Amino acid sequence: MREIDVSKITETVKKLVIDANYYIGKDVSDAIKKAVSEESSPTAKEILNIILDNHEISETEKMPICQDTGVAVFFVELGQEVHVTGGDFEESINEGVRQGYEEGYLRKSMVGDPVIERKNTGDNTPAIIHLTVVPGDSIKITVAPKGGGAENMSEVQMMKAADGIEGVKNFVIDRVRRSKGNPCPPVVVGVGIGGDFEKSAILAKKSLLRDIGQRSSDPVMAKVEVELLERINKLGIGPMGLGGKTTALDVFIEYIPCHIASMPVAVNINCHAARHKVVVI
Amino acid sequence: MAEVYKLNTPLAVEDLKKLKIGDKVLLTGIIYTARDAAHKRLVQLVKEGKDLPFDINGAVIYYVGPAPAKPGYAIGSAGPTTSYRMDPYTPALLDIGLKATIGKGNRSKEVLDSMVKNTAVYLAAVGGAAALIAKTIKKAEIIAYEDLKSEAVRRLEVVDFPCIVANDTFGSDLYEEGMKKYNEE
Numbered sequence: 001m002r003e004i005d006v007s008k009i010t011e012t013v014k015k016l017v018i019d020a021n022y023y024i025g026k027d028v029s030d031a032i033k034k035a036v037s038e039e040s041s042p043t044a045k046e047i048l049n050i051i052l053d054n055h056e057i058s059e060t061e062k063m064p065i066c067q068d069t070g071v072a073v074f075f076v077e078l079g080q081e082v083h084v085t086g087g088d089f090e091e092s093i094n095e096g097v098r099q100g101y102e103e104g105y106l107r108k109s110m111v112g113d114p115v116i117e118r119k120n121t122g123d124n125t126p127a128i129i130h131l132t133v134v135p136g137d138s139i140k141i142t143v144a145p146k147g148g149g150a151e152n153m154s155e156v157q158m159m160k161a162a163d164g165i166e167g168v169k170n171f172v173i174d175r176v177r178r179s180k181g182n183p184c185p186p187v188v189v190g191v192g193i194g195g196d197f198e199k200s201a202i203l204a205k206k207s208l209l210r211d212i213g214q215r216s217s218d219p220v221m222a223k224v225e226v227e228l229l230e231r232i233n234k235l236g237i238g239p240m241g242l243g244g245k246t247t248a249l250d251v252f253i254e255y256i257p258c259h260i261a262s263m264p265v266a267v268n269i270n271c272h273a274a275r276h277k278v279v280v281i
Numbered sequence: 282m283a284e285v286y287k288l289n290t291p292l293a294v295e296d297l298k299k300l301k302i303g304d305k306v307l308l309t310g311i312i313y314t315a316r317d318a319a320h321k322r323l324v325q326l327v328k329e330g331k332d333l334p335f336d337i338n339g340a341v342i343y344y345v346g347p348a349p350a351k352p353g354y355a356i357g358s359a360g361p362t363t364s365y366r367m368d369p370y371t372p373a374l375l376d377i378g379l380k381a382t383i384g385k386g387n388r389s390k391e392v393l394d395s396m397v398k399n400t401a402v403y404l405a406a407v408g409g410a411a412a413l414i415a416k417t418i419k420k421a422e423i424i425a426y427e428d429l430k431s432e433a434v435r436r437l438e439v440v441d442f443p444c445i446v447a448n449d450t451f452g453s454d455l456y457e458e459g460m461k462k463y464n465e466e
Protein backbone atom coordinates (compact mmCIF):
# COMPACT_ATOMS: atom_id res chain seq x y z
CA MET A 1 0.00 0.00 0.00
CA ARG A 2 1.29 3.43 -0.94
CA GLU A 3 0.03 6.21 1.27
CA ILE A 4 -0.92 9.56 -0.30
CA ASP A 5 -2.09 12.38 1.92
CA VAL A 6 -5.10 14.44 0.83
CA SER A 7 -3.05 17.63 1.12
CA LYS A 8 -0.88 16.35 -1.75
CA ILE A 9 -3.99 15.86 -3.88
CA THR A 10 -5.31 19.34 -3.05
CA GLU A 11 -1.96 20.96 -3.87
CA THR A 12 -1.76 19.09 -7.19
CA VAL A 13 -5.33 19.92 -8.21
CA LYS A 14 -4.86 23.58 -7.36
CA LYS A 15 -1.91 23.89 -9.76
CA LEU A 16 -3.62 21.75 -12.37
CA VAL A 17 -6.78 23.88 -12.67
CA ILE A 18 -4.70 27.05 -13.01
CA ASP A 19 -2.36 25.57 -15.63
CA ALA A 20 -5.25 24.15 -17.63
CA ASN A 21 -6.87 27.59 -17.82
CA TYR A 22 -3.71 29.61 -18.60
CA TYR A 23 -1.93 27.39 -21.11
CA ILE A 24 -3.66 25.93 -24.16
CA GLY A 25 -2.25 22.69 -25.59
CA LYS A 26 0.21 22.96 -28.48
CA ASP A 27 -2.03 20.58 -30.44
CA VAL A 28 -4.81 23.20 -30.43
CA SER A 29 -2.52 26.09 -31.42
CA ASP A 30 -0.97 24.04 -34.21
CA ALA A 31 -4.36 23.01 -35.56
CA ILE A 32 -5.51 26.64 -35.62
CA LYS A 33 -2.30 27.76 -37.37
CA LYS A 34 -2.92 25.15 -40.04
CA ALA A 35 -6.52 26.34 -40.39
CA VAL A 36 -5.37 29.96 -40.95
CA SER A 37 -3.36 28.86 -43.95
CA GLU A 38 -6.27 26.91 -45.40
CA GLU A 39 -9.08 29.43 -44.86
CA SER A 40 -10.25 31.56 -47.77
CA SER A 41 -12.62 33.81 -45.78
CA PRO A 42 -10.87 37.00 -44.58
CA THR A 43 -13.19 37.18 -41.54
CA ALA A 44 -12.35 33.58 -40.63
CA LYS A 45 -8.62 34.25 -40.96
CA GLU A 46 -8.93 37.34 -38.80
CA ILE A 47 -10.79 35.44 -36.07
CA LEU A 48 -8.32 32.54 -36.08
CA ASN A 49 -5.40 34.97 -35.81
CA ILE A 50 -7.10 36.69 -32.86
CA ILE A 51 -7.46 33.28 -31.19
CA LEU A 52 -3.74 32.61 -31.72
CA ASP A 53 -2.77 36.04 -30.35
CA ASN A 54 -4.97 35.32 -27.36
CA HIS A 55 -3.06 32.10 -26.65
CA GLU A 56 0.15 34.10 -26.45
CA ILE A 57 -1.33 36.81 -24.26
CA SER A 58 -2.89 34.38 -21.80
CA GLU A 59 0.41 32.53 -21.52
CA THR A 60 2.64 35.56 -21.01
CA GLU A 61 0.21 37.51 -18.81
CA LYS A 62 -0.85 34.40 -16.92
CA MET A 63 -4.52 35.05 -17.49
CA PRO A 64 -7.24 32.54 -18.33
CA ILE A 65 -7.57 31.84 -22.07
CA CYS A 66 -11.31 32.34 -21.69
CA GLN A 67 -13.22 34.12 -18.92
CA ASP A 68 -15.45 31.07 -18.71
CA THR A 69 -13.05 28.93 -16.75
CA GLY A 70 -15.74 26.33 -16.67
CA VAL A 71 -17.12 23.58 -14.54
CA ALA A 72 -14.08 21.75 -13.17
CA VAL A 73 -14.50 18.29 -14.69
CA PHE A 74 -12.12 15.59 -13.50
CA PHE A 75 -11.29 12.12 -14.70
CA VAL A 76 -9.45 10.36 -11.92
CA GLU A 77 -7.80 6.95 -12.13
CA LEU A 78 -7.14 5.81 -8.60
CA GLY A 79 -4.61 3.00 -8.23
CA GLN A 80 -6.01 0.22 -6.06
CA GLU A 81 -2.68 0.02 -4.17
CA VAL A 82 -3.11 3.60 -2.98
CA HIS A 83 -4.31 4.39 0.51
CA VAL A 84 -5.59 7.96 0.69
CA THR A 85 -4.90 9.36 4.15
CA GLY A 86 -5.66 12.47 6.15
CA GLY A 87 -9.21 13.18 4.99
CA ASP A 88 -11.97 12.85 2.43
CA PHE A 89 -10.74 12.07 -1.10
CA GLU A 90 -13.42 13.93 -3.08
CA GLU A 91 -13.25 16.87 -0.69
CA SER A 92 -9.50 17.09 -1.30
CA ILE A 93 -10.22 17.63 -5.00
CA ASN A 94 -12.89 20.21 -4.24
CA GLU A 95 -10.48 22.01 -1.94
CA GLY A 96 -7.94 22.12 -4.77
CA VAL A 97 -10.58 23.65 -7.05
CA ARG A 98 -11.54 26.17 -4.37
CA GLN A 99 -7.92 27.27 -3.88
CA GLY A 100 -6.97 27.17 -7.56
CA TYR A 101 -9.97 29.20 -8.74
CA GLU A 102 -9.30 31.80 -6.05
CA GLU A 103 -5.53 32.09 -6.35
CA GLY A 104 -5.52 31.83 -10.15
CA TYR A 105 -8.13 34.58 -10.55
CA LEU A 106 -10.42 32.17 -12.37
CA ARG A 107 -14.15 32.85 -12.66
CA LYS A 108 -16.48 31.00 -10.34
CA SER A 109 -19.31 29.72 -12.48
CA MET A 110 -21.26 27.22 -10.37
CA VAL A 111 -24.74 27.82 -8.98
CA GLY A 112 -25.89 25.84 -5.96
CA ASP A 113 -29.36 24.93 -7.15
CA PRO A 114 -29.94 24.79 -10.88
CA VAL A 115 -33.53 26.07 -11.09
CA ILE A 116 -35.01 28.13 -8.31
CA GLU A 117 -32.42 30.53 -6.86
CA ARG A 118 -29.35 29.79 -8.96
CA LYS A 119 -27.10 31.35 -6.34
CA ASN A 120 -23.38 31.19 -7.10
CA THR A 121 -21.54 28.82 -4.75
CA GLY A 122 -18.70 31.36 -4.76
CA ASP A 123 -15.78 28.96 -5.13
CA ASN A 124 -16.55 26.99 -8.30
CA THR A 125 -17.29 23.83 -6.34
CA PRO A 126 -18.56 21.20 -6.49
CA ALA A 127 -16.29 19.74 -9.14
CA ILE A 128 -17.60 16.95 -11.35
CA ILE A 129 -15.50 13.88 -10.66
CA HIS A 130 -15.48 10.72 -12.76
CA LEU A 131 -13.59 8.16 -10.73
CA THR A 132 -12.32 4.75 -11.79
CA VAL A 133 -10.23 2.36 -9.75
CA VAL A 134 -7.37 0.80 -11.68
CA PRO A 135 -4.40 -1.49 -10.89
CA GLY A 136 -1.28 0.27 -9.63
CA ASP A 137 -0.08 2.59 -6.86
CA SER A 138 -0.49 6.03 -8.42
CA ILE A 139 -3.30 8.52 -8.98
CA LYS A 140 -3.78 9.96 -12.46
CA ILE A 141 -5.77 13.17 -12.41
CA THR A 142 -7.01 14.86 -15.59
CA VAL A 143 -8.89 18.14 -15.45
CA ALA A 144 -10.94 19.43 -18.37
CA PRO A 145 -12.53 22.80 -17.52
CA LYS A 146 -15.73 22.98 -19.56
CA GLY A 147 -17.37 26.25 -20.59
CA GLY A 148 -21.13 26.64 -20.71
CA GLY A 149 -21.40 27.83 -24.32
CA ALA A 150 -20.12 24.59 -25.79
CA GLU A 151 -21.61 22.29 -23.16
CA ASN A 152 -25.08 23.72 -23.88
CA MET A 153 -24.87 22.50 -27.49
CA SER A 154 -24.46 18.86 -26.43
CA GLU A 155 -27.09 16.12 -26.66
CA VAL A 156 -27.82 12.44 -26.04
CA GLN A 157 -30.09 10.43 -28.34
CA MET A 158 -31.32 6.92 -27.68
CA MET A 159 -31.05 5.74 -31.28
CA LYS A 160 -32.25 2.49 -32.81
CA ALA A 161 -29.86 -0.21 -33.99
CA ALA A 162 -31.53 0.18 -37.39
CA ASP A 163 -30.26 3.76 -37.59
CA GLY A 164 -26.78 2.30 -38.08
CA ILE A 165 -23.57 4.22 -38.60
CA GLU A 166 -25.28 6.52 -41.12
CA GLY A 167 -27.77 7.49 -38.43
CA VAL A 168 -24.93 8.26 -36.04
CA LYS A 169 -23.15 10.39 -38.64
CA ASN A 170 -26.30 12.34 -39.46
CA PHE A 171 -27.00 13.00 -35.78
CA VAL A 172 -23.46 14.29 -35.18
CA ILE A 173 -23.53 16.57 -38.22
CA ASP A 174 -27.00 17.83 -37.44
CA ARG A 175 -25.98 18.60 -33.86
CA VAL A 176 -23.04 20.72 -35.09
CA ARG A 177 -25.22 22.40 -37.74
CA ARG A 178 -27.84 23.42 -35.19
CA SER A 179 -25.15 24.74 -32.83
CA LYS A 180 -24.06 27.38 -35.37
CA GLY A 181 -21.72 29.95 -33.79
CA ASN A 182 -22.85 29.38 -30.20
CA PRO A 183 -20.19 26.91 -28.99
CA CYS A 184 -17.32 29.14 -30.22
CA PRO A 185 -16.25 27.27 -33.32
CA PRO A 186 -13.83 25.92 -34.39
CA VAL A 187 -15.15 23.19 -32.12
CA VAL A 188 -13.94 19.78 -31.10
CA VAL A 189 -16.66 17.15 -31.36
CA GLY A 190 -16.74 14.28 -28.88
CA VAL A 191 -18.96 11.30 -29.65
CA GLY A 192 -19.76 8.47 -27.23
CA ILE A 193 -21.63 5.43 -28.55
CA GLY A 194 -22.99 2.54 -26.47
CA GLY A 195 -23.17 1.77 -22.79
CA ASP A 196 -26.40 3.22 -21.45
CA PHE A 197 -27.95 6.67 -21.25
CA GLU A 198 -25.40 8.25 -18.88
CA LYS A 199 -22.38 6.22 -19.87
CA SER A 200 -22.58 7.40 -23.50
CA ALA A 201 -22.41 11.00 -22.32
CA ILE A 202 -19.43 10.40 -20.05
CA LEU A 203 -17.70 8.59 -22.90
CA ALA A 204 -18.31 11.52 -25.26
CA LYS A 205 -16.80 13.87 -22.71
CA LYS A 206 -13.86 11.57 -22.13
CA SER A 207 -13.11 11.42 -25.85
CA LEU A 208 -12.41 15.18 -25.68
CA LEU A 209 -9.30 14.43 -23.64
CA ARG A 210 -7.53 13.25 -26.79
CA ASP A 211 -5.05 15.56 -28.50
CA ILE A 212 -6.13 17.09 -31.81
CA GLY A 213 -5.19 14.68 -34.59
CA GLN A 214 -5.19 11.56 -32.42
CA ARG A 215 -7.29 8.98 -34.28
CA SER A 216 -9.39 6.21 -32.75
CA SER A 217 -7.48 2.97 -32.26
CA ASP A 218 -10.34 1.24 -34.11
CA PRO A 219 -9.62 1.58 -37.86
CA VAL A 220 -13.32 1.67 -38.79
CA MET A 221 -14.09 4.46 -36.31
CA ALA A 222 -10.89 6.28 -37.27
CA LYS A 223 -12.26 6.47 -40.84
CA VAL A 224 -15.63 7.70 -39.63
CA GLU A 225 -13.87 10.42 -37.60
CA VAL A 226 -12.04 11.66 -40.69
CA GLU A 227 -15.20 11.57 -42.80
CA LEU A 228 -17.22 13.46 -40.17
CA LEU A 229 -14.53 16.13 -39.82
CA GLU A 230 -14.56 16.68 -43.57
CA ARG A 231 -18.33 16.87 -43.76
CA ILE A 232 -18.59 19.21 -40.76
CA ASN A 233 -16.06 21.54 -42.34
CA LYS A 234 -18.27 21.74 -45.42
CA LEU A 235 -21.17 23.13 -43.40
CA GLY A 236 -19.77 26.64 -43.84
CA ILE A 237 -20.37 27.69 -40.19
CA GLY A 238 -16.73 28.71 -39.78
CA PRO A 239 -14.94 30.41 -36.89
CA MET A 240 -17.47 31.97 -34.47
CA GLY A 241 -20.23 31.04 -36.93
CA LEU A 242 -19.42 33.92 -39.27
CA GLY A 243 -18.66 31.70 -42.27
CA GLY A 244 -15.64 29.68 -43.34
CA LYS A 245 -14.13 26.26 -43.72
CA THR A 246 -12.95 25.81 -40.14
CA THR A 247 -15.98 24.68 -38.18
CA ALA A 248 -14.27 21.83 -36.30
CA LEU A 249 -10.67 21.02 -35.43
CA ASP A 250 -11.37 17.34 -34.88
CA VAL A 251 -13.95 14.64 -34.21
CA PHE A 252 -13.33 11.90 -31.63
CA ILE A 253 -15.44 8.76 -31.35
CA GLU A 254 -15.37 6.28 -28.48
CA TYR A 255 -17.61 3.25 -28.12
CA ILE A 256 -18.38 0.51 -25.59
CA PRO A 257 -20.78 -2.49 -25.50
CA CYS A 258 -24.48 -1.88 -24.98
CA HIS A 259 -27.86 -3.64 -24.56
CA ILE A 260 -29.30 -5.61 -27.51
CA ALA A 261 -32.25 -3.19 -27.69
CA SER A 262 -30.31 0.08 -27.46
CA MET A 263 -27.90 2.35 -29.26
CA PRO A 264 -27.25 5.43 -27.11
CA VAL A 265 -25.30 8.15 -28.89
CA ALA A 266 -23.96 11.25 -27.14
CA VAL A 267 -22.42 14.30 -28.76
CA ASN A 268 -20.42 16.54 -26.45
CA ILE A 269 -19.23 19.72 -28.11
CA ASN A 270 -16.06 21.47 -26.98
CA CYS A 271 -14.99 24.95 -28.03
CA HIS A 272 -11.63 26.00 -29.46
CA ALA A 273 -10.61 26.67 -25.85
CA ALA A 274 -10.25 22.88 -25.58
CA ARG A 275 -8.49 22.73 -22.24
CA HIS A 276 -7.20 19.67 -20.44
CA LYS A 277 -4.16 18.87 -18.32
CA VAL A 278 -2.99 15.63 -16.76
CA VAL A 279 -0.82 14.84 -13.79
CA VAL A 280 0.21 11.59 -12.12
CA ILE A 281 0.87 11.47 -8.40
CA MET B 282 -14.48 44.27 -49.35
CA ALA B 283 -14.75 44.61 -45.60
CA GLU B 284 -13.71 47.93 -44.07
CA VAL B 285 -12.13 48.77 -40.73
CA TYR B 286 -13.91 51.49 -38.73
CA LYS B 287 -12.76 53.17 -35.55
CA LEU B 288 -15.86 54.27 -33.69
CA ASN B 289 -16.39 56.24 -30.50
CA THR B 290 -19.20 55.80 -28.01
CA PRO B 291 -21.94 56.93 -27.58
CA LEU B 292 -22.61 55.76 -31.12
CA ALA B 293 -23.94 58.15 -33.74
CA VAL B 294 -26.60 57.01 -36.19
CA GLU B 295 -24.56 58.34 -39.18
CA ASP B 296 -21.67 56.09 -38.14
CA LEU B 297 -23.91 53.07 -37.75
CA LYS B 298 -25.38 53.54 -41.22
CA LYS B 299 -21.89 53.17 -42.75
CA LEU B 300 -21.42 49.70 -41.31
CA LYS B 301 -21.94 46.55 -43.36
CA ILE B 302 -21.74 42.95 -42.23
CA GLY B 303 -18.16 41.67 -42.17
CA ASP B 304 -16.70 45.10 -41.41
CA LYS B 305 -14.27 45.26 -38.54
CA VAL B 306 -14.99 47.79 -35.79
CA LEU B 307 -12.54 49.08 -33.19
CA LEU B 308 -14.58 50.64 -30.40
CA THR B 309 -13.27 53.35 -28.09
CA GLY B 310 -15.10 54.95 -25.18
CA ILE B 311 -17.55 53.70 -22.58
CA ILE B 312 -19.46 50.43 -22.91
CA TYR B 313 -21.64 48.66 -20.32
CA THR B 314 -21.74 45.01 -19.37
CA ALA B 315 -24.85 42.97 -18.65
CA ARG B 316 -25.85 39.31 -18.77
CA ASP B 317 -29.17 37.49 -18.24
CA ALA B 318 -29.81 38.40 -14.61
CA ALA B 319 -28.97 42.10 -15.11
CA HIS B 320 -31.12 42.25 -18.25
CA LYS B 321 -34.08 40.95 -16.33
CA ARG B 322 -33.73 43.82 -13.86
CA LEU B 323 -33.06 46.46 -16.56
CA VAL B 324 -36.15 45.51 -18.52
CA GLN B 325 -38.20 45.55 -15.32
CA LEU B 326 -37.08 49.16 -14.79
CA VAL B 327 -38.12 50.03 -18.34
CA LYS B 328 -41.56 48.47 -17.73
CA GLU B 329 -41.98 50.46 -14.55
CA GLY B 330 -40.89 53.64 -16.34
CA LYS B 331 -37.91 54.08 -14.01
CA ASP B 332 -34.39 55.32 -14.85
CA LEU B 333 -31.71 52.84 -15.86
CA PRO B 334 -28.38 52.84 -14.01
CA PHE B 335 -26.72 54.33 -17.13
CA ASP B 336 -27.64 56.58 -20.06
CA ILE B 337 -29.00 54.26 -22.77
CA ASN B 338 -28.91 56.84 -25.61
CA GLY B 339 -26.36 55.62 -28.14
CA ALA B 340 -25.13 53.08 -25.60
CA VAL B 341 -23.36 49.80 -26.22
CA ILE B 342 -24.01 46.71 -24.08
CA TYR B 343 -21.38 43.98 -23.95
CA TYR B 344 -22.53 40.52 -22.88
CA VAL B 345 -19.75 39.41 -20.59
CA GLY B 346 -19.11 37.99 -17.15
CA PRO B 347 -15.40 38.67 -16.67
CA ALA B 348 -12.90 36.69 -14.65
CA PRO B 349 -11.62 38.45 -11.52
CA ALA B 350 -8.90 41.08 -12.03
CA LYS B 351 -5.39 40.30 -10.84
CA PRO B 352 -3.76 43.03 -8.73
CA GLY B 353 -2.66 45.87 -11.02
CA TYR B 354 -5.07 44.87 -13.81
CA ALA B 355 -8.29 46.70 -14.73
CA ILE B 356 -10.16 43.45 -15.33
CA GLY B 357 -9.64 39.72 -15.74
CA SER B 358 -10.16 37.81 -18.99
CA ALA B 359 -13.34 39.17 -20.57
CA GLY B 360 -14.59 37.49 -23.73
CA PRO B 361 -18.22 37.53 -24.91
CA THR B 362 -20.95 35.19 -23.72
CA THR B 363 -23.66 33.66 -25.93
CA SER B 364 -26.14 36.34 -26.96
CA TYR B 365 -29.34 34.37 -27.56
CA ARG B 366 -30.00 34.28 -23.82
CA MET B 367 -30.49 38.05 -23.94
CA ASP B 368 -32.81 37.97 -27.00
CA PRO B 369 -36.06 38.19 -24.99
CA TYR B 370 -34.88 41.46 -23.38
CA THR B 371 -33.02 43.20 -26.20
CA PRO B 372 -35.88 44.77 -28.25
CA ALA B 373 -37.18 46.67 -25.18
CA LEU B 374 -33.74 48.26 -24.74
CA LEU B 375 -33.28 49.00 -28.45
CA ASP B 376 -36.64 50.79 -28.40
CA ILE B 377 -35.32 53.30 -25.84
CA GLY B 378 -31.99 54.13 -27.45
CA LEU B 379 -29.54 51.21 -27.16
CA LYS B 380 -27.50 51.27 -30.39
CA ALA B 381 -25.25 48.21 -30.29
CA THR B 382 -24.88 44.92 -28.48
CA ILE B 383 -21.71 42.84 -28.43
CA GLY B 384 -21.68 39.10 -27.90
CA LYS B 385 -21.27 35.80 -29.68
CA GLY B 386 -23.70 33.71 -31.69
CA ASN B 387 -26.72 34.61 -33.80
CA ARG B 388 -29.78 36.58 -32.67
CA SER B 389 -33.52 35.90 -32.88
CA LYS B 390 -35.78 37.26 -35.62
CA GLU B 391 -37.36 39.68 -33.11
CA VAL B 392 -33.95 41.18 -32.30
CA LEU B 393 -33.01 41.43 -36.00
CA ASP B 394 -36.28 43.22 -36.79
CA SER B 395 -35.89 45.53 -33.83
CA MET B 396 -32.35 46.48 -34.95
CA VAL B 397 -33.61 47.50 -38.39
CA LYS B 398 -36.51 49.44 -36.87
CA ASN B 399 -34.21 51.25 -34.41
CA THR B 400 -31.08 51.66 -36.61
CA ALA B 401 -28.90 49.54 -34.36
CA VAL B 402 -26.22 46.88 -34.92
CA TYR B 403 -25.05 43.63 -33.40
CA LEU B 404 -21.30 43.19 -33.15
CA ALA B 405 -19.60 39.82 -32.75
CA ALA B 406 -16.59 39.61 -30.48
CA VAL B 407 -14.34 36.57 -30.67
CA GLY B 408 -15.47 34.07 -28.06
CA GLY B 409 -12.60 32.66 -26.08
CA ALA B 410 -10.26 35.54 -27.02
CA ALA B 411 -10.75 36.75 -23.48
CA ALA B 412 -7.22 37.76 -22.47
CA LEU B 413 -6.75 39.70 -25.71
CA ILE B 414 -10.04 41.55 -25.22
CA ALA B 415 -9.20 42.30 -21.57
CA LYS B 416 -6.12 44.20 -22.76
CA THR B 417 -8.36 46.69 -24.59
CA ILE B 418 -10.29 47.40 -21.38
CA LYS B 419 -8.50 50.17 -19.52
CA LYS B 420 -10.88 50.69 -16.62
CA ALA B 421 -13.78 48.73 -15.13
CA GLU B 422 -16.16 49.77 -12.43
CA ILE B 423 -19.32 48.14 -11.09
CA ILE B 424 -22.22 50.62 -11.37
CA ALA B 425 -25.19 48.40 -10.47
CA TYR B 426 -26.29 45.03 -9.10
CA GLU B 427 -23.10 44.23 -7.21
CA ASP B 428 -24.86 41.19 -5.72
CA LEU B 429 -24.71 39.56 -9.15
CA LYS B 430 -20.89 39.33 -8.86
CA SER B 431 -19.40 38.48 -12.28
CA GLU B 432 -22.84 39.33 -13.72
CA ALA B 433 -23.04 42.83 -12.21
CA VAL B 434 -23.41 45.83 -14.54
CA ARG B 435 -19.98 47.33 -15.19
CA ARG B 436 -18.90 50.51 -16.90
CA LEU B 437 -15.88 49.73 -19.07
CA GLU B 438 -13.48 52.19 -20.63
CA VAL B 439 -12.22 50.60 -23.82
CA VAL B 440 -9.67 51.52 -26.46
CA ASP B 441 -9.84 49.78 -29.85
CA PHE B 442 -12.04 46.95 -28.61
CA PRO B 443 -12.12 44.56 -31.61
CA CYS B 444 -15.39 43.26 -33.08
CA ILE B 445 -17.00 42.31 -36.37
CA VAL B 446 -20.34 43.58 -37.69
CA ALA B 447 -22.65 40.55 -37.62
CA ASN B 448 -25.93 42.40 -38.21
CA ASP B 449 -26.03 45.83 -39.83
CA THR B 450 -28.75 48.48 -39.89
CA PHE B 451 -29.99 47.17 -43.27
CA GLY B 452 -31.06 43.80 -41.89
CA SER B 453 -28.18 41.72 -43.28
CA ASP B 454 -27.02 38.79 -41.19
CA LEU B 455 -23.41 37.57 -41.43
CA TYR B 456 -24.33 34.30 -39.67
CA GLU B 457 -26.74 33.50 -42.52
CA GLU B 458 -24.70 34.87 -45.38
CA GLY B 459 -21.31 33.66 -44.18
CA MET B 460 -22.57 30.13 -43.76
CA LYS B 461 -24.30 30.19 -47.15
CA LYS B 462 -21.17 31.45 -48.88
CA TYR B 463 -18.88 28.76 -47.48
CA ASN B 464 -21.33 25.86 -47.44
CA GLU B 465 -20.09 23.06 -49.74
CA GLU B 466 -22.55 20.34 -48.82
Ligand code: SF4
Binds near residue numbers: 150184360
Ligand atom coordinates in the same frame (compact mmCIF):
# COMPACT_ATOMS: atom_id res chain seq x y z
S1 SF4 C 1 -17.64 28.20 -25.44
FE1 SF4 C 1 -15.51 28.00 -24.78
S2 SF4 C 1 -14.36 29.65 -25.77
FE2 SF4 C 1 -16.56 30.11 -25.90
S3 SF4 C 1 -16.96 31.41 -24.14
FE3 SF4 C 1 -17.45 29.31 -23.53
S4 SF4 C 1 -15.55 28.50 -22.65
FE4 SF4 C 1 -15.02 30.35 -23.75
